[in-house]
Amino acid sequence: MAKPEADTTGCIEAGILENALVMIIVLDHTGTILAWNHAAETITGYRRDEVAGKRDVWKQLYPDKDYRQEITARIATILSAKQYFENLETTIRTRSGSSRIILWNTKEVVQDGNARAVAVGIDVTEQRQTDNFRTSIIENAHILIAVLDHGKVLVWNKAAETITGYTRDQVIGKRDIWKQLYPDEEYRRAVTRQITEIIAKNRFFENFETRIVTRSGQKKILSWNTRRIGTEGTLQDITIGLDITARKQAEEALLSYMTEMAMRLKGPVEIIRDNLTDVAKLIREGKLEPDEIAMVLDGQVRNADQIAHNVKEFQREISMKNKEIPAAYRKFLEGE
Amino acid sequence: MPVIVNPEDLAKNQIFLILTSPGNTRERNIEIIKELSALGYRSVVITTNFPYSVLRKLYEQGGVDLTKVSFIDAVTRHSFGSAENIPGIVRYVSNPANLTDMGIAVTEVLKEHHDGKVCILYDSISTLLIYLSSPNISKFIHFVTNKLRIMDISGVFLAVEKGLDPMLMTQLTTFVDTVIDAE
Numbered sequence: 263m264a265k266p267e268a269d270t271t272g273c274i275e276a277g278i279l280e281n282a283l284v285m286i287i288v289l290d291h292t293g294t295i296l297a298w299n300h301a302a303e304t305i306t307g308y309r310r311d312e313v314a315g316k317r318d319v320w321k322q323l324y325p326d327k328d329y330r331q332e333i334t335a336r337i338a339t340i341l342s343a344k345q346y347f348e349n350l351e352t353t354i355r356t357r358s359g360s361s362r363i364i365l366w367n368t369k370e371v372v373q374d375g376n377a378r379a380v381a382v383g384i385d386v387t388e389q390r391q392t393d394n395f396r397t398s399i400i401e402n403a404h405i406l407i408a409v410l411d412h413g414k415v416l417v418w419n420k421a422a423e424t425i426t427g428y429t430r431d432q433v434i435g436k437r438d439i440w441k442q443l444y445p446d447e448e449y450r451r452a453v454t455r456q457i458t459e460i461i462a463k464n465r466f467f468e469n470f471e472t473r474i475v476t477r478s479g480q481k482k483i484l485s486w487n488t489r490r491i492g493t494e495g496t497l498q499d500i501t502i503g504l505d506i507t508a509r510k511q512a513e514e515a516l517l518s519y520m521t522e523m524a525m526r527l528k529g530p531v532e533i534i535r536d537n538l539t540d541v542a543k544l545i546r547e548g549k550l551e552p553d554e555i556a557m558v559l560d561g562q563v564r565n566a567d568q569i570a571h572n573v574k575e576f577q578r579e580i581s582m583k584n585k586e587i588p589a590a591y592r593k594f595l596e597g598e
Numbered sequence: 599m600p601v602i603v604n605p606e607d608l609a610k611n612q613i614f615l616i617l618t619s620p621g622n623t624r625e626r627n628i629e630i631i632k633e634l635s636a637l638g639y640r641s642v643v644i645t646t647n648f649p650y651s652v653l654r655k656l657y658e659q660g661g662v663d664l665t666k667v668s669f670i671d672a673v674t675r676h677s678f679g680s681a682e683n684i685p686g687i688v689r690y691v692s693n694p695a696n697l698t699d700m701g702i703a704v705t706e707v708l709k710e711h712h713d714g715k716v717c718i719l720y721d722s723i724s725t726l727l728i729y730l731s732s733p734n735i736s737k738f739i740h741f742v743t744n745k746l747r748i749m750d751i752s753g754v755f756l757a758v759e760k761g762l763d764p765m766l767m768t769q770l771t772t773f774v775d776t777v778i779d780a781e
Contacts, residue, residue: 521763522732529761530728536621536758537647549659554652560677561649568728 285364285383290376293317305364305385307357323354345370351386363387406484406503413437416498425484425505427477443474465490471506482507515579523576530569534562602630602780603754605637608717611752612775613743615723617759624648626780627721628660630754635666639717639752642668642707646694646725649674650681668711670703672696686710695729697738704742708749716751718742723757723770732766743773 279286279299285306288297294317298310306323313319324330333352340347350366364383371378400407400419406426409417414437418430426443433439444450453472460467470486484503492498541558544550550558603614618626627643634641645653650671657664669688674681676693683689689707691699708716720742726735739755746753755770759779762770771777 521765525732525761525763525766526727529724529758532620532761533647533724533728533758536623539621540624544656549656550652554655557649557674557677558652561647561673564677565725565728572728 285381285385287381287383289379289381291379293320295319296378302383305356305362305383306354322357324352325355329353361387363390406501406505408433408501408503410499410501412497415439422503425476425482425503426474427480442477444472445475449473483510519576519579526572527569527576530565534565534569537562537565601633602626602778603633604776607776608634608637608639608752611746611750613746613753613755613773615755615757615770615774615777616780617757617777618780620758620761623722623724623756623758624656627719627756628657628662630719630756631657631662631667632660634717634719635663637715639715640666640668640711642670642704642711642716642718644670644672644700644704644718644720646672646729647721649677650688650690668707670700670707672700693729694726697730697734697741700738701741701745704745708745708751712749718746718751718753720753720755723755724761727761732763736766736769739770739773 279297282299282301285302286297286299287295287302289295294315295313296315298308298313303309306319308319308322321330324333336350337347340350346368348367351363352366353361353363356362363386365386366381366383368379368381371380400417403419404421406422407417407419408415408422414435415433416435418428418433422433423429426439428439428442441450444453457467457470460470466488468487472484472486474482474484476482483506485506487502487504489500490497491500537558541550541555541562545555602616607614616626616630624647631641631643643653648656650669651674653669653671654664657667668686670691671681671688672691672694675690681690689703691703694700704718708718723735723739726738730738743753755774757770
């Protein structure tokens with residue numbers, strides 16, 4: 263009665279082995295391949311009859327000698343501590359010459375009194391490419407990107423390091439970065455209160471501006487946007503911070519420029535106008551002699567000269583303060 | 599004609615900022631000087647708009663007693679290069695932007711007339727805007743008002759209304775005792 267059961271079990275195992283969507287390879291203690299499933303054939307391009315009973319397929323899968331030695335050394339190190347390895351990632355070369363990234367897990371089993379190693383390889387090439395693409399976007403973005411898990415920082419990109427001065431080693435896994443970015447307790451509380459109010463209403467916030475203090479003590483203005491991702495229990499917040507310090511400075515410079523222009527150009531031009539009107543009135547009334555009229559007019563010429571000089575000064579100043587002005591306009595403003 | 603500066607406030611050596619409508623500054627200047635003279639004050643006029651020689655003539659024509667007026671003129675030398683000081687009457691400053699010379703002139707003229715009732719008339723902050731940035735004007739007015747308070751002397755600063763930005767206006771308001779709208 264026991265034999266048919268064993269046959270059935272064997273059939274099921276063979277079915278699993280063949281139909282699994284992951285590479286399953288069985289090796290004996292010498293490294294000779296005993297089993298090589300369909301997925302292993304599909305992924306590597308090597309047929310079972312080419313590899314079964316042999317040990318040299320690894321040379322074909324890892325044709326680069328240095329890399330092969332490196333992998334062998336890593337496996338030896340792992341196996342010296344335990345009888346299996348988990349999530350070992352290697353890059354194999356397929357028969358057609360393409361590269362695939364395989365995530366390996368092994369297990370030692372005993373079959374008919376003989377030790378066997380079962381290696382399961384998952385092709386994670388596409389997943390890694392997607393991960394790399396995503397990482398590349400995050401890393402190369404010119405905006406601060408942080409991913410938070412209940413306030414604990416999981417991701418802190420290069421721009422975050424550049425903008426704040428805090429490296430990811432100092433930030434990842436911690437929750438206290440915000441205390442460093444907002445050292446003033448009162449301001450930090452005000453920001454936290456505002457964020458809490460916005461989140462309670464919208465679950466995210468857009469273009470929320472705050473003033474941070476960088477590691478070097480520099481003050482910067484950031485515009486924040488957040489999105490919540492995941493489902494209940496695995497919620498994470500993606501936080502994006504755009505450094506708008508230069509833009510804000512430019513806006514402030516522009517406001518200051520406009521105000522000063524209005525006061526020091528419009529006002530004085532009106533003074534000259536009023537003075538000339540006054541002189542005209544005095545002339546009509548016969549109250550001034552020609553040389554006195556000339557004196558007053560000369561004074562107004564001086565005033566007009568000074569206003570022209572002021573305009574040039576203003577142009578130069580606004581050009582120096584605003585780094586975002588295109589070169590051609592900058593030259594024009596600087597009077598070149 | 600209504601009084602522009604309250605004599606009681608003037609007696610307390612207060613400092614005033616008087617805002618005039620555009621084109622009205624010269625007339626207000628003459629009216630204030632006449633008021634000050636009538637109250638027995640010697641006026642020290644700091645002019646950044648009309649040269650001393652013209653202003654003196656206009657004062658004469660306006661009926662101002664010139665024996666009670668001294669001038670600090672920041673226009674004439676700037677326009678014509680040179681002009682000799684007349685002790686007790688007029689002191690020239692190279693240009694309106696030369697705050698050091700202006701400060702020295704104010705200090706010395708106030709010393710000359712420290713005995714009687716003296717009031718400074720600054721005509722005008724608006725014209726000064728042609729030559730100086732608002733922060734520098736603010737510093738200078740602060741210096742002058744401090745000097746006036748130390749010496750117990752009253753002062754009047756003229757400016758064209760709506761010609762000063764809110765920041766400068768706020769600062770000037772804190773330096774003076776009273777702001778008068780004298781359209």
